[in-house]
Amino acid sequence: MIELSPSTFYYKPTQDRVEREKQDADLRDKIEEVHEEFPKAGYRMMQEYLFRKGVKVGERKLRRVMRENGIFAEIKRAFVVTTDSAHDHLVYPNLLPEMAVTGLDQVWVGDITYVRIKNGFVYLAVILDVFSRKVIGWAISKKIDTALTIEALRSAIETRKPKSGVIHHTDRGVQYLCGEYVNLLNTHGFHISCSRPGNPYDNAWSESFMKTLKREEVYLWHYETFVDVQNRLPKFLEEVYNGRRLHSALGYVTPNEFEMLVKTNQPLDQPILIL
Numbered sequence: 001m002i003e004l005s006p007s008t009f010y011y012k013p014t015q016d017r018v019e020r021e022k023q024d025a026d027l028r029d030k031i032e033e034v035h036e037e038f039p040k041a042g043y044r045m046m047q048e049y050l051f052r053k054g055v056k057v058g059e060r061k062l063r064r065v066m067r068e069n070g071i072f073a074e075i076k077r078a079f080v081v082t083t084d085s086a087h088d089h090l091v092y093p094n095l096l097p098e099m100a101v102t103g104l105d106q107v108w109v110g111d112i113t114y115v116r117i118k119n120g121f122v123y124l125a126v127i128l129d130v131f132s133r134k135v136i137g138w139a140i141s142k143k144i145d146t147a148l149t150i151e152a153l154r155s156a157i158e159t160r161k162p163k164s165g166v167i168h169h170t171d172r173g174v175q176y177l178c179g180e181y182v183n184l185l186n187t188h189g190f191h192i193s194c195s196r197p198g199n200p201y202d203n204a205w206s207e208s209f210m211k212t213l214k215r216e217e218v219y220l221w222h223y224e225t226f227v228d229v230q231n232r233l234p235k236f237l238e239e240v241y242n243g244r245r246l247h248s249a250l251g252y253v254t255p256n257e258f259e260m261l262v263k264t265n266q267p268l269d270q271p272i273l274i275l
Contacts, residue, residue, distance in 0.1 A: 021120045027065050029116065030055050035071055042073040069114070069121070070144060070173065089177040095167050095193035101131050104262055105162045108136070108190075110152065110170040111206035112144060115218055115229050122229040124213075125152035125175075126237075129160075130205050132262070133247055134255035135237045136160055140230060149175040150184060157188055164189025171195045171203060212241070 034041060034049045041049060043063050050057060066072065101107050107130040114121040123144045127137035137156025141148040153168075168190040170176040177194070185192055195203050217236040223229055242255045250258040260266075 018119055022118070024065050024068075025116060025120045027055070027057060027061075028069050028071075028121070031062075031066060031069075031071055040073050045073075070112075089174060089179070090182075091172055091177060092192040092194045094169075094196060095191060096169055099167075104129055104131050104259060105160055105166055106131060107167045107169060108156065108162075109203055109206045110149065110168065110176060111203060111210060112149065112173070112175065113210045113213065114144070115223055115233070117226060117229065118224045122223070122226055123148055124229075124233060125149045126206070126209065127152050127156040128205055128209055129255075129259075132255045132259045133205065133209070133250060134242055134259060135209070138234075138237055140233060142226060144175070146175050146178050146180055150181055153181070153184060162188070165191065167191045167193050169193040169195070169203060172197065209241075212245075216240075216245075 030050055030053060031046065034046055034053075038045070038049060043059060043066065046066070047057065047059060047062055050062075096107065099107070108127050109130055110125065110127050112123055112125045114123050120142070123141050125139045125141075125148045126135050128134065129136050136159055137152045137154070139148050139151035139155065141151075166189075168185055170193075172194050175181065182192065213236070217233070217240070221228075221232060223232070245254060246252045247255065247258075253261070
């Protein structure tokens with residue numbers, strides 16, 4: 001006979017995992033609403049704003065949810081070429097100011113966004129070619145980690161097979177500056193470029209794409225499960241965005257059509273991009 005203490009015998013989890021994930025997801029939605037309006041709000045200020053919205057949350061839980069989802073106050077500070085406030089990895093300078101982009105596979109940009117599902121979030125990492133605006137690599141995961149961004153980068157490399165010298169530009173997130181990701185970039189001869197701290201305009205192409213994705217796909221569909229996201233998002237990325245959506249910046253053709261024009265040396269309505 002196994003002897004168990006009464007406290008062990010009667011123990012029950014204080015909160016079901018699925019319910020906790022749902023509560024965390026609900027809280028993140030509220031945090032995102034505040035962060036969009038007040039991007040410089042730290043933990044304490046965020047807690048006060050949430051309280052005014054009728055959301056009572058302890059600082060410990062608030063810090064955990066913000067940290068796990070990569071939501072941090074945007075703080076103005078001098079440009080630092082070695083570290084940022086979130087990690088100790090090397091941070092690279094922005095290589096894009098006033099650069100002329102005249103062809104494909106000169107500049108790639110990467111970014112991550114999330115899709116809300118019933119009990120949490122699903123994360124999407126994408127790689128775009130700046131010249132054509134085409135999604136050339138992507139990955140979907142339940143975790144916002146390095147494996148997600150590496151899978152997106154590997155898919156782009158496999159699709160494009162680029163020559164050495166492509167500029168790879170992202171924000172300063174740890175998923176893009178950790179050793180494994182940087183090693184992959186170095187192996188394939190990329191030049192690494194990072195946005196300035198708290199400056200979304202340094203990656204305006206991915207910001208624009210993410211807004212299009214949310215407005216024309218995510219907000220129009222009710223995603224409930226991870227499988228829903230797996231089934232819908234790839235179709236939007238490959239068939240709708242790359243294949244059928246017209247872009248004014250490309251002379252009102254699709255990214256696929258634009259790249260075909262470039263590869264066959266057809267006249268282009270799009271001017272040279274000065275970044």
